[in-house]
Amino acid sequence: MLDVSQLQLDDSSTTPIYRQIANWLTLRIQNGELGMAGRLPATRELAGLLKVNRATVSAAYALLEESGLIEGHVGRGSFAIRPISPAPPAQTLDWSTVLPATQPAEAAPALGSIRINFGSSRPNGQAFPLPAIRECARQVLDGPEASEVLQLGSSYGYGPLRRYLLEGAGNEGIARPNDEVMVTNGCQQALDLVSRVFSSISGGVALEDPSYHGLLRVFSRQNLPIWPIPVTAEGLDLAALEETLVRHRPRLLVVTPSFQNPTGATLPLSSRKRLLKIAESYGVVVVENDIYSQLRYTGEAIPSLKQLDATGNVILLRSYSKIAFPGLRVGWVIAPREMISRLAEEKHTADLHSDQLSQAVLLRFAQSGELARHLEQTCQAGAERLKTAFEACQRYLPTRAKFTRPEGGMSLWIELPAPLRTDAVLERSRELGVDFLPGRTFSLSNSHQRAFRLCFGGLAPDCIETGFRLIGEAITAELASHEARKFVEPAMALV
Amino acid sequence: MLDVSQLQLDDSSTTPIYRQIANWLTLRIQNGELGMAGRLPATRELAGLLKVNRATVSAAYALLEESGLIEGHVGRGSFAIRPISPAPPAQTLDWSTVLPATQPAEAAPALGSIRINFGSSRPNGQAFPLPAIRECARQVLDGPEASEVLQLGSSYGYGPLRRYLLEGAGNEGIARPNDEVMVTNGCQQALDLVSRVFSSISGGVALEDPSYHGLLRVFSRQNLPIWPIPVTAEGLDLAALEETLVRHRPRLLVVTPSFQNPTGATLPLSSRKRLLKIAESYGVVVVENDIYSQLRYTGEAIPSLKQLDATGNVILLRSYSKIAFPGLRVGWVIAPREMISRLAEEKHTADLHSDQLSQAVLLRFAQSGELARHLEQTCQAGAERLKTAFEACQRYLPTRAKFTRPEGGMSLWIELPAPLRTDAVLERSRELGVDFLPGRTFSLSNSHQRAFRLCFGGLAPDCIETGFRLIGEAITAELASHEARKFVEPAMALV
Numbered sequence: 001m002l003d004v005s006q007l008q009l010d011d012s013s014t015t016p017i018y019r020q021i022a023n024w025l026t027l028r029i030q031n032g033e034l035g036m037a038g039r040l041p042a043t044r045e046l047a048g049l050l051k052v053n054r055a056t057v058s059a060a061y062a063l064l065e066e067s068g069l070i071e072g073h074v075g076r077g078s079f080a081i082r083p084i085s086p087a088p089p090a091q092t093l094d095w096s097t098v099l100p101a102t103q104p105a106e107a108a109p110a111l112g113s114i115r116i117n118f119g120s121s122r123p124n125g126q127a128f129p130l131p132a133i134r135e136c137a138r139q140v141l142d143g144p145e146a147s148e149v150l151q152l153g154s155s156y157g158y159g160p161l162r163r164y165l166l167e168g169a170g171n172e173g174i175a176r177p178n179d180e181v182m183v184t185n186g187c188q189q190a191l192d193l194v195s196r197v198f199s200s201i202s203g204g205v206a207l208e209d210p211s212y213h214g215l216l217r218v219f220s221r222q223n224l225p226i227w228p229i230p231v232t233a234e235g236l237d238l239a240a241l242e243e244t245l246v247r248h249r250p251r252l253l254v255v256t257p258s259f260q261n262p263t264g265a266t267l268p269l270s271s272r273k274r275l276l277k278i279a280e281s282y283g284v285v286v287v288e289n290d291i292y293s294q295l296r297y298t299g300e301a302i303p304s305l306k307q308l309d310a311t312g313n314v315i316l317l318r319s320y321s322k323i324a325f326p327g328l329r330v331g332w333v334i335a336p337r338e339m340i341s342r343l344a345e346e347k348h349t350a351d352l353h354s355d356q357l358s359q360a361v362l363l364r365f366a367q368s369g370e371l372a373r374h375l376e377q378t379c380q381a382g383a384e385r386l387k388t389a390f391e392a393c394q395r396y397l398p399t400r401a402k403f404t405r406p407e408g409g410m411s412l413w414i415e416l417p418a419p420l421r422t423d424a425v426l427e428r429s430r431e432l433g434v435d436f437l438p439g440r441t442f443s444l445s446n447s448h449q450r451a452f453r454l455c456f457g458g459l460a461p462d463c464i465e466t467g468f469r470l471i472g473e474a475i476t477a478e479l480a481s482h483e484a485r486k487f488v489e490p491a492m493a494l495v
Numbered sequence: 496m497l498d499v500s501q502l503q504l505d506d507s508s509t510t511p512i513y514r515q516i517a518n519w520l521t522l523r524i525q526n527g528e529l530g531m532a533g534r535l536p537a538t539r540e541l542a543g544l545l546k547v548n549r550a551t552v553s554a555a556y557a558l559l560e561e562s563g564l565i566e567g568h569v570g571r572g573s574f575a576i577r578p579i580s581p582a583p584p585a586q587t588l589d590w591s592t593v594l595p596a597t598q599p600a601e602a603a604p605a606l607g608s609i610r611i612n613f614g615s616s617r618p619n620g621q622a623f624p625l626p627a628i629r630e631c632a633r634q635v636l637d638g639p640e641a642s643e644v645l646q647l648g649s650s651y652g653y654g655p656l657r658r659y660l661l662e663g664a665g666n667e668g669i670a671r672p673n674d675e676v677m678v679t680n681g682c683q684q685a686l687d688l689v690s691r692v693f694s695s696i697s698g699g700v701a702l703e704d705p706s707y708h709g710l711l712r713v714f715s716r717q718n719l720p721i722w723p724i725p726v727t728a729e730g731l732d733l734a735a736l737e738e739t740l741v742r743h744r745p746r747l748l749v750v751t752p753s754f755q756n757p758t759g760a761t762l763p764l765s766s767r768k769r770l771l772k773i774a775e776s777y778g779v780v781v782v783e784n785d786i787y788s789q790l791r792y793t794g795e796a797i798p799s800l801k802q803l804d805a806t807g808n809v810i811l812l813r814s815y816s817k818i819a820f821p822g823l824r825v826g827w828v829i830a831p832r833e834m835i836s837r838l839a840e841e842k843h844t845a846d847l848h849s850d851q852l853s854q855a856v857l858l859r860f861a862q863s864g865e866l867a868r869h870l871e872q873t874c875q876a877g878a879e880r881l882k883t884a885f886e887a888c889q890r891y892l893p894t895r896a897k898f899t900r901p902e903g904g905m906s907l908w909i910e911l912p913a914p915l916r917t918d919a920v921l922e923r924s925r926e927l928g929v930d931f932l933p934g935r936t937f938s939l940s941n942s943h944q945r946a947f948r949l950c951f952g953g954l955a956p957d958c959i960e961t962g963f964r965l966i967g968e969a970i971t972a973e974l975a976s977h978e979a980r981k982f983v984e985p986a987m988a989l990v
Binding site for chain 2 (some may be wrong): 013043066068093096097102113128137141148150152192197214223252328338345349355358453
């Protein structure tokens with residue numbers, strides 16, 4: 001029999017009462033205290049004993065039922081421990097019975113059929129400074145730190161790299177006195193770890209719409225409300241943000257203020273200041289995804305949110321992936337100590353720590369001045385690519401098409417005029433050997449059906465020019481087929 | 496007003512009905528379809544409209560309330576969309592209001608006070624073959640693959656390493672025809688990704704007791720029942736396993752058959768066969784954590800569960816961390832294609848892919864024969880360390896202490912006789928400069944209060960000898976204080 005006097009419910013806990021009850025009952029059942037096929041008290045009865053609402057008990061029982069511990073009828077309020085049943089006959093495991101159902105993956109174009117791929121936001125591999133990276137690797141493995149680099153490390157990251165990053169951030173006015181740094185496997189892992197820490201944050205999370213698909217994937221895994229905030233050519237729509245904050249009170253906002261992926265949009269200085277005011281007013285934690293800002297090809301640099309912030313509620317994410325080598329998985333987070341310590345706990349659970357050879361090699365690459373040299377060349381090449389892309393937009397896109405005009409980064413966002421739809425244009429483009437990601441990929445509601453993202457950062461100017469020309473051909477063919485359909489339909493009706 | 500005729504409940508879905516209702520309502524509220532401060536139907540009313548139990552609706556509303564979307568009274572069944580409230584006054588963010596509460600970290604000994612650390616299951620860094628690893632890194636960065644290694648890669652892992660691992664596993668009779676391989680950031684990430692894929696597996700997960708603390712951390716993050724199965728000197732207790740399977744029907748079992756961490760216990764061949772029969776009978780997915788089996792110092796090798804398995808329900812986890820360099824984060828999973836494809840989806844969300852420089856360097860290290868050479872030396876050194884540890888156990892531990900007698904791996908499990916308790920001995924040992932992890936670290940229920948783990952793998956024989964001697968002194972002092980207390984107490988009572 002269940003002795004409920006042992007159960008201490010804690011109103012001040014962040015764990016809801018029904019979950020406290022479920023956790024306690026799980027232990028009782030697990031310890032065999034209810035017998036092999038015992039019954040649980042009826043929901044009404046347990047509610048009375050615990051002095052809670054019956055529905056709270058129902059919610060606790062629903063959790064236990066979901067985990068297969070008990071079975072019964074929620075409506076009737078009567079539940080039993082799952083009884084012993086005979087072993088099923090031996091068989092080869094049918095994985096579909098144990099794996100949760102997922103959406104089927106999107107059909108990809110046939111391998112080898114794509115000659116020009118605007119689909120991936122990555123740097124130009126042909127420009128990688130191989131001699132410099134070779135020399136950095138040699139120095140690391142010849143140096144006194146070699147054994148330490150190969151040995152088990154810290155969840156916070158490789159010490160010398162962390163010191164270098166935090167000092168640099170201090171000198172730039174980015175790191176505040178209470179800030180700490182943690183190394184991650186690129187920005188993707190930083191986003192994933194943030195989502196783990198905030199998996200039950202009150203009010204959910206506000207994300208840009210459109211948003212980088214990897215960011216949508218991370219937050220849609222969590223059982224959190226997601227509030228999409230439109231991104232205009234001038235970055236996040238702050239009026240829409242404020243409306244969402246007033247109505248739904250999300251406590252977390254993820255924003256990419258510079259050269260946003262996918263739109264390339266950049267938030268002007270005045271808007272950054274206003275965004276911080278808004279975040280401060282509503283007590284919102286701001287995650288600043290800042291992996292593109294150093295890829296500025298024209299115009300003036302704008303301070304990051306983290307630099308402008310006076311209240312300490314900005315979490316800054318940076319990475320070497322876009323400015324150097326995505327194959328070396330090294331990014332980092334700068335945030336108040338309290339936050340970094342939670343992230344480090346999650347990091348420890350997720351994979352102990354990041355690879356140390358790459359951390360040590362990239363530290364040498366940065367310290368030696370080779371990173372700055374490489375970045376300068378990348379920005380020169382980027383300026384040329386961007387110019388080629390703009391000219392190609394004007395030459396090959398329909399006059400009513402819209403496209404963003406970023407001053408850096410890796411991608412452009414194009415919106416086609418009606419009746420064109422991206423999926424049809426994409427199908428024709430792939431037949432011509434050109435691939436890109438359709439706009440719907442960057443939303444959770446399958447919107448942006450006329451939009452698409454073109455990543456120009458990793459492609460040579462002649463590839464960009466040819467790619468746009470072929471997309472232009474695909475658009476022309478698609479428009480012609482629309483005209484043909486218009487013409488055919490009335491003729492059919494006459495029969 | 497809510498038009499519930501649009502809501503299609505799917506009985507066959509793995510998503511419970513109450514969650515389907517909650518998801519649908521979230522979207523309606525998010526889209527503003529219920530107005531800025533609208534009300535939800537009473538639980539009874541909505542239950543009637545949807546033809547479900549009222550408690551199912553209550554559970555759905557409880558979820559919405561938890562995410563801050565609605566507020567009301569579960570008991571009364573009346574709920575309203577959270578109304579607009581004025582912005583709170585500006586303030587510096589108090590992180591404790593947004594970060595979920597966690598348990599305070601265990602107090603660690605003062606930095607620098609520990610001379611001999613038995614606490615970490617890691618290899619001896621002084622034996623790392625630096626010239627060989629230098630040469631491998633040089634070859635990778637001088638070779639034709641250098642740019643590919645530095646560029647964005649695949650969630651499945653670096654192609655040439657995957658082919659090498661899968662071919663090797665095929666030759667060893669480990670990989671079955673339907674199997675695939677995926678690279679992870681060491682075994683820790685493999686465990687974390689497995690837990691993500693199975694975060695809602697029916698019946699929960701069975702884990703060894705005691706178990707590696709990193710494994711406990713991974714699974715206790717998920718909202719899953721965890722069933723501890725005792726580990727004896729002969730490995731997992733199969734009778735206890737079967738009883739748990741009969742009673743609770745967990746569909747997932749994580750087991751370390753060779754040189755288990757922390758006990759060092761190894762499952763004999765006959766038990767492995769029986770374990771597979773049991774797993775087959777109950778349709779259980781077996782995760783085989785096999786990162787120590789190559790560290791065998793004496794005795795005959797035993798085939799892995801994956802080698803013995805005929806039904807395809809074993810997921811094999813391996814890693815270069817224990818047999819080579821933990822600072823290079825490279826492990827891998829071999830499992831049926833269906834499972835690997837789910838793991839790769841989670842990997843893609845978690846951090847895109849593993850670091851490619853380390854993957855390419857370790858591939859060369861393995862292919863060149865240097866790994867085999869290093870492993871041979873590691874096993875020779877391990878045999879000496881193990882012998883030293885056994886002799887020290889006999890010399891310095893109380894006669895009634897028990898200790899495991901592994902034939903390899905990195906750790907010993909010691910159980911002290913009453914009245915000794917590990918925490919008291921640990922405190923005294925730390926004062927003498929020796930650290931280790933207490934038994935309770937390896938359980939979720941704070942058990943194993945008289946046990947502790949000693950990792951000998953990374954320590955030189957004279958360190959092992961000295962460390963045991965000092966622990967022996969700590970034990971002697973602790974026993975003396977018990978005697979003194981016994982003596983003092985009656986004396987005090989006479990006053």
